[in-house]
Amino acid sequence: MISPTSFGYVADVLRRETAMLCEPGKEYLVEARLLPLARAAGCADVDTYVNERLRHDAAERAAAVDALTINETSWFRDLAPYQAFSDVILPSLLGARADRRHLDIWSAACSSGQEAYSIAMLLHEQLPAGWTARIHATDVSPSMLERVRTGRYSQVEMNRGMPANRLVRYFTKVGTEWEVDPALRAMITTEKVNLAAPFPGSLQYDFILVRNVLIYFDLDTKRDILRRFRARVANDGFLMLGATETTLDLDDAWVREPAGRAWVHRPRLGAAVSPRTSTTLTPTGA
Ligand SMILES: C[S@@+](CC[C@H](N)C(=O)[O-])C[C@H]1O[C@@H](n2cnc3c(N)ncnc32)[C@H](O)[C@@H]1O
Structure with missing residues (x-):
């Protein structure tokens, strides 16, 4: 599971870029959303991805923010x-x-x-x-x-x-x-x-x-x-x-x-x- 330091970093990025709050307890969500990006970047786990890619690459941070947005929706939602x-x-x-x-x-x-x-x-x-x-x-x-x-x-x-x-x-x-x-x-x-x-x-x-x-x-x-x-x-x-x-x-x-x-x-x-x-x-x- 993602470390507290990496989670804190990701939550800060998300807040800075979108104002979305990502509070402790959401580690599982961050892990699940970032793991495919970590794999695609050739990183063994999400911590490695955060430390080796996110912290140094603005385009990678934009991709991570995109992946972390919650896009739940439906047709004629709530009628x-x-x-x-x-x-x-x-x-x-x-x-x-x-x-x-x-x-x-x-x-x-x-x-x-x-x-x-x-x-x-x-x-x-x-x-x-x-x-x-x-x-x-x-x-x-x-x-x-x-x-x-x-x-x-x-x-x-x-x-x-x-x-x-x-x-x-x-x-x-x-x-x-x-x-x-x-x-x-x-x-x-x-x-x-x-x-x-x-x-x-x-x-x-x-x-x-x-x-x-x-x-x-x-x-x-x-x-x-x-x-x-x-x-x-x-x-x-x-x-x-x-x-x-x-x-x-x-x-x-x-x-x-x-x-x-x-x-x-x-x-x-x-x-x-x-x-x-x-x-x-x-x-x-x-
Ligand atoms: C749960 S969906 C709601 C979709 C639709 N409005 C509905 O009610 O079905 C929330 C959407 O808000 C977007 N979102 C989150 N933060 C945002 C921001 N700072 N500015 C614009 N859109 C944002 C997400 O990307 C996501 O698509």
């Missing part, structure tokens, strides 16, 4: 956020953006893209004719972004939440994998974005999903990320966090509102900010 998108968020945005007939959506920390493509399917089905939408899918992991761009998924991945009717409608079998329809892929752009660093660009998004990633950060990092997202969501837009994540007690720039069985976060508008133009929330007391 309720996607129901909220169809029933509450999209109708609200269609009202608010009737003049420009375009939506900008950001799937931040998108992993292998199931979240972005799930939203793309809903938009494909529900966006009125003449409207366009762009989904910006970002992650700190280059290998995950490559998977989004490739748009190919194993049978095991498809079994995790993909309804049969959408499998038939949007995917083609290629060898042992399923390839997503180019029409969905065309809606998605990708970019490496580290949530712990300043965000690139200045676009304001109508809907931002940042789900199941804040859990990996410490309180100050969560606060800082939420504060920077506030500047990037339109005043009448929506932020969706993971089911166990909240802005409560972290950042009072957000109002937490029920949307069907999910919660959405909306910018809290100060006296000096122009009023929200459209709100069609239909809370059911989730």
Whole structure:
């Protein structure tokens, strides 16, 4: 098993590069994720790999960070956020953006893209004719972004939440994998974005999903990320966090509102900010 010194070094690198916490008790995870890299580098064990490669080679450290990210995801994960998108968020945005007939959506920390493509399917089905939408899918992991761009998924991945009717409608079998329809892929752009660093660009998004990633950060990092997202969501837009994540007690720039069985976060508008133009929330007391 990895030594405490090597584990401490890897945890420091991970924290510096992604802000992800890797606390004692996760030695087994680090060992399992780094062993294939150690073998590929010709090292007998993970300690040797850390001492002889990671400590001296920035490219190897980047590969190790990539391997250590936790990329758990699935199609239409938790269902309720996607129901909220169809029933509450999209109708609200269609009202608010009737003049420009375009939506900008950001799937931040998108992993292998199931979240972005799930939203793309809903938009494909529900966006009125003449409207366009762009989904910006970002992650700190280059290998995950490559998977989004490739748009190919194993049978095991498809079994995790993909309804049969959408499998038939949007995917083609290629060898042992399923390839997503180019029409969905065309809606998605990708970019490496580290949530712990300043965000690139200045676009304001109508809907931002940042789900199941804040859990990996410490309180100050969560606060800082939420504060920077506030500047990037339109005043009448929506932020969706993971089911166990909240802005409560972290950042009072957000109002937490029920949307069907999910919660959405909306910018809290100060006296000096122009009023929200459209709100069609239909809370059911989730
Ligand atoms: C558990 S997955 C969540 C995927 C998806 N949002 C979902 O809810 O199914 C967490 C993702 O966060 C990414 N991640 C971790 N630290 C990050 C950071 N500092 N900036 C951007 N993405 C990060 C990981 O690479 C991983 O793909």
